Amino acid sequence: MSTTITTRIDDEYAKKIDELASRKGVDRSALLRSFLLFSLNEHTIREALEKYQDGKTTLWEAAGECNLSLWEMVHEVRKRHIHASYGIKELEKDLRNS
DSSP states (O other): OOOOOOOOOOHHHHHHHHHHHHHHTOOHHHHHHHHHHHHHHHHHHHHHHHHHHTTSSOHHHHHHHTTOOHHHHHHHHHHTTOOOOOOHHHHHHHHHHO
16 A cells, blocks of 8 residues: 655756656656655665664664665675774674574
8 A cells, every 4th residue: 555645845846856757767756756765765774874883783783674684784884984893792692683
């Protein structure tokens, strides 16, 4: 089941959205849906990595929150230049959860 969500944006943004949708060969709804899903995914990853960086969660748990494999999450950490302390305790916890 799907839900309709509406919002208002300035005419200039609507025009840019329509132009991009036309170039991509999709309609406005499809383009906006892809934007929303990408942004939601990005926000979820950022939030999980913030918790990881703050030591509130392990990398394995962060990956689970994002529906990513551990290796995909390692890639995200590298790509975003995230630095967090990762010691024996965290390794043991991750191994127990895997």
